[in-house]
Amino acid sequence: MPVKPVRQTYVNTSLYAADAMGVCSALYELGGMSVMHDASGCNSTYTTHDEPRWYDFDSLVFITAMTEHEALMGDDEKTVRDISEAARQLNPRFIALAGTTIPAMCGIDIPALARLIEAETGIPSFGLPTDGMHSYLRGAALAFDALAHRFVKETEKTDTLSANILGLTPLDFSYIGIEDSIKAAVKAADIEIISSWAMGSSPEDIEKAASARVNLVVSETGLKAAKTLEKRFGIPYVIGTPISGFTPDIIDAIKTADAEKRNINPAAAFIENAASVAVIGEYVFASSLCAALSKHGISAYPVCPLESRLKSKPADSVSDEHAISEELKSAGTVIADPLYAPIAKGKKFVALPHEAYSGRIFRASIPDLTESIEKILKELI
Amino acid sequence: MIRRLNENAAVSLNLGETPWPPKFPGGLEYSSPARGTWNIVHVGMLLPEAHLIFVCAEACLRGVVLTAAEMGAMDRFSMININENDITSGGMETLIIDGVGDILSRLEKKPRAALVYTSCVHHFIGCDLPLVYKTLRENHPGVDIINCYMNPIMRKSGLTPDQLMRKQLYAGLKATEHDPKKLIFVGNDFPTPEGELRELIGSAGFSVSEIQDFSDYDGYLSMGEASAAIIFNEAAKPAGNELKRRLGIETIYLPYSWDYSEIKAGYEKLAGYSGVNVPDYSALEAECEAAAARTLKIIGDTPVAIDYTLTYKPIGLAHFLASRGFNVKRIYGDGYSKEEQASYEKLSEIRPDIELWPTVNVMMRKTDRAQSNYLALGQKAAYFLGTDRFVNIVENDGLYGYGGIIRLMALMEDAYKTPKDTKKLVQIKGWGCGGCL
Numbered sequence: 001m002p003v004k005p006v007r008q009t010y011v012n013t014s015l016y017a018a019d020a021m022g023v024c025s026a027l028y029e030l031g032g033m034s035v036m037h038d039a040s041g042c043n044s045t046y047t048t049h050d051e052p053r054w055y056d057f058d059s060l061v062f063i064t065a066m067t068e069h070e071a072l073m074g075d076d077e078k079t080v081r082d083i084s085e086a087a088r089q090l091n092p093r094f095i096a097l098a099g100t101t102i103p104a105m106c107g108i109d110i111p112a113l114a115r116l117i118e119a120e121t122g123i124p125s126f127g128l129p130t131d132g133m134h135s136y137l138r139g140a141a142l143a144f145d146a147l148a149h150r151f152v153k154e155t156e157k158t159d160t161l162s163a164n165i166l167g168l169t170p171l172d173f174s175y176i177g178i179e180d181s182i183k184a185a186v187k188a189a190d191i192e193i194i195s196s197w198a199m200g201s202s203p204e205d206i207e208k209a210a211s212a213r214v215n216l217v218v219s220e221t222g223l224k225a226a227k228t229l230e231k232r233f234g235i236p237y238v239i240g241t242p243i244s245g246f247t248p249d250i251i252d253a254i255k256t257a258d259a260e261k262r263n264i265n266p267a268a269a270f271i272e273n274a275a276s277v278a279v280i281g282e283y284v285f286a287s288s289l290c291a292a293l294s295k296h297g298i299s300a301y302p303v304c305p306l307e308s309r310l311k312s313k314p315a316d317s318v319s320d321e322h323a324i325s326e327e328l329k330s331a332g333t334v335i336a337d338p339l340y341a342p343i344a345k346g347k348k349f350v351a352l353p354h355e356a357y358s359g360r361i362f363r364a365s366i367p368d369l370t371e372s373i374e375k376i377l378k379e380l381i
Numbered sequence: 382m383i384r385r386l387n388e389n390a391a392v393s394l395n396l397g398e399t400p401w402p403p404k405f406p407g408g409l410e411y412s413s414p415a416r417g418t419w420n421i422v423h424v425g426m427l428l429p430e431a432h433l434i435f436v437c438a439e440a441c442l443r444g445v446v447l448t449a450a451e452m453g454a455m456d457r458f459s460m461i462n463i464n465e466n467d468i469t470s471g472g473m474e475t476l477i478i479d480g481v482g483d484i485l486s487r488l489e490k491k492p493r494a495a496l497v498y499t500s501c502v503h504h505f506i507g508c509d510l511p512l513v514y515k516t517l518r519e520n521h522p523g524v525d526i527i528n529c530y531m532n533p534i535m536r537k538s539g540l541t542p543d544q545l546m547r548k549q550l551y552a553g554l555k556a557t558e559h560d561p562k563k564l565i566f567v568g569n570d571f572p573t574p575e576g577e578l579r580e581l582i583g584s585a586g587f588s589v590s591e592i593q594d595f596s597d598y599d600g601y602l603s604m605g606e607a608s609a610a611i612i613f614n615e616a617a618k619p620a621g622n623e624l625k626r627r628l629g630i631e632t633i634y635l636p637y638s639w640d641y642s643e644i645k646a647g648y649e650k651l652a653g654y655s656g657v658n659v660p661d662y663s664a665l666e667a668e669c670e671a672a673a674a675r676t677l678k679i680i681g682d683t684p685v686a687i688d689y690t691l692t693y694k695p696i697g698l699a700h701f702l703a704s705r706g707f708n709v710k711r712i713y714g715d716g717y718s719k720e721e722q723a724s725y726e727k728l729s730e731i732r733p734d735i736e737l738w739p740t741v742n743v744m745m746r747k748t749d750r751a752q753s754n755y756l757a758l759g760q761k762a763a764y765f766l767g768t769d770r771f772v773n774i775v776e777n778d779g780l781y782g783y784g785g786i787i788r789l790m791a792l793m794e795d796a797y798k799t800p801k802d803t804k805k806l807v808q809i810k811g812w813g814c815g816g817c818l
Binding site: 004005006008009010011012013014015016017018019020021035038039040041042043044045046047048049050054055058060062063064065066067068069071072082083085086089090100101102104105106131132133134135317318320339342358359361 | 412447464484741808
């Protein structure tokens with residue numbers, strides 16, 4: 001019988017970390033308690049594949065361990081009671097509740113549950129309407145946005161140029177020191193860093209974020225918060241990942257954004273859709289790498305399988321293999337996570353591991369591209 | 382009595398003060414980084430020449446696809462990713478049927494079997510799974526379509542995902558003429574080692590095989606010729622029941638045990654089935670005692686902790702060790718098999734001071750992980766205590782009978798003498814499955 005090509009199928013490639021995991025990753029270092037409303041599985045998946053800090057860096061991430069009976073009959077009181085009891089024992093600074101598939105399907109009102117928890121515990125709480133059917137990008141974006149709404153206080157702007165770095169999670173940058181390289185690159189331009197969301201910053205740093213003059217969005221997980229901070233405090237933002245060779249453009253953009261009070265996406269000028277090199281990945285990072293490559297005479301275009309609002313055709317769900325293959329048609333070379341290799345057959349393949357895609361498997365070979373892109377260039381040329 | 386040790390400590394129960402069955406408070410759950418236990422992907426991959434297809438939401442797919450990737454088995458794994466529209470549109474059956482067809486058509490080599498895993502979502506939306514699997518079988522006559530499930534929300538309703546997986550692993554076996562002299566081991570993750578059990582089977586003129594013996598599907602199918610299935614693992618009992626119901630294969634349940642009388646009772650049962658006399662095992666018992674005495678002499682009064690990931694019978698193991706003078710201090714587990722009750726009561730009498738610790742209670746995130754003086758039997762105990770002296774096996778690892786006891790004593794000696802890289806080892810998923818980490 002004839003076989004229909006079916007969207008949503010993945011023959012032997014992977015999938016990105018999911019939205020609820022993005023929530024936990026974004027909030028991990030801030031002293032809160034993140035709870036996934038889930039039966040089982042999300043917690044071990046997150047702690048095994050999506051969270052490189054889990055073994056050494058104690059943070060409070062749990063699941064509600066929902067059962068069939070609770071899902072069918074409804075028992076929101078138990079959820080509130082269990083979370084409140086854990087909070088009384090562990091005393092977190094805040095509580096974040098993230099939904100997964102079954103609560104979403106049952107119509108459980110996660111934000112409303114969070115309000116009940118806050119009323120019960122007196123601890124700032126927020127519910128994030130994740131449903132396990134989107135990528136980490138959406139979850140982390142919701143979490144950062146919640147911080148922007150709930151925790152950032154009105155503060156005087158700094159006298160000299162300063163920035164928050166938004167969108168830093170190990171899912172996009174692993175846990176091998178890239179976040180430090182990014183901060184160093186910004187500081188080297190005499191730009192004070194007020195806070196970095198959310199690796200290496202304290203909750204107090206986040207509270208002071210409104211004192212920054214510009215926000216630097218290093219992955220799309222930080223974009224929603226950047227828009228909120230723009231709305232609340234008039235802070236313009238620059239979209240781009242500091243990658244060797246492209247960093248000066250980002251620094252210039254930060255200065256321009258501050259001077260002219262406008263948002264800038266400096267990588268956009270370097271994207272060539274007819275290019276022969278495709279970079280698969282999160283959009284801000286992939287387009288920044290394309291920009292960095294263009295400095296070396298290599299034309300490249302980003303292929304973002306995530307629900308990016310930045311790409312030319314914004315998407316609400318992750319792309320499947322058929323869609324990604326379609327986007328790779330014109331490419332002779334593909335730069336991507338090693339687990340994408342099966343759909344780049346017949347093309348030159350340059351491995352660039354992405355923790356949000358392949359988890360911990362290739363962590364040891366994730367390069368710090370803020371420091372140098374020589375490794376990529378060597379393989380391309 | 383539940384005891385809160387200090388503001389940063391977890392709750393533990395005192396065995397002597399806790400009637401059977403011990404229960405810890407429910408609530409939110411924590412997941413420790415010790416990941417060596419097997420999941421339904423590891424077990425499914427035991428089926429030779431089979432392809433695994435999971436139909437779930439992204440959050441659920443992530444854990445299973447990376448399990449396959451870490452095993453280096455992505456060529457045997459595919460997925461169908463569910464979106465919100467699929468839940469509301471009523472087209473789930475079509476998505477699965479067409480999606481599986483799409484995947485099978487794109488594989489370089491057609492598999493002999495496809496394990497198609499549906500999930501919690503399908504259960505809740507009333508997806509017509511019988512129709513789905515029936516249609517898949519009609520559409521793909523050259524492939525054995527085996528219905529499998531990843532529905533952890535049902536873990537307290539009927540069969541657990543673990544039991545279901547062990548049952549469905551043998552669903553490909555077909556009715557055939559039984560060979561009265563052929564036995565199979567069913568439901569174990571690890572191959573059954575040589576030892577007194579295999580000797581007993583051989584001496585009775587029987588042959589025995591298990592899924593780990595076969596690298597091809599025809600070999601797997603030959604297991605259907607068995608007259609009886611030997612089961613050690615309680616979680617594989619439903620598999621045995623199903624083999625009896627569907628294929629007429631008898632079940633001989635020889636439970637994992639650390640108790641001589643229970644081990645011997647199992648062998649008597651098997652000998653009865655085989656029509657032979659049970660051998661005299663007193664020499665083997667003496668060998669076990671000698672091994673235990675030698676190990677005790679080496680590790681002395683070192684505190685010992687046991688967790689449920691090492692053995693399906695941690696209470697029984699604790700009793701075996703404690704009754705021979707080992708300084709068992711802690712047992713880690715969140716719930717225990719009813720088969721452990723007798724051991725629990727005996728242990729309570731001789732060592733009421735032993736502490737029972739949970740592993741998923743939220744306070745375990747804050748437990749003191751700096752107790753390197755312990756010898757841990759199991760990965761979770763090693764992690765929670767922060768010790769580098771631990772026996773690194775999971776899922777009983779073929780430890781059966783007298784031979785299993787003797788081997789465990791050797792492993793304890795080795796663990797005591799040779800520290801391990803706990804952080805590196807316990808984080809590897811599906812210990813013993815091979816992999817790239």
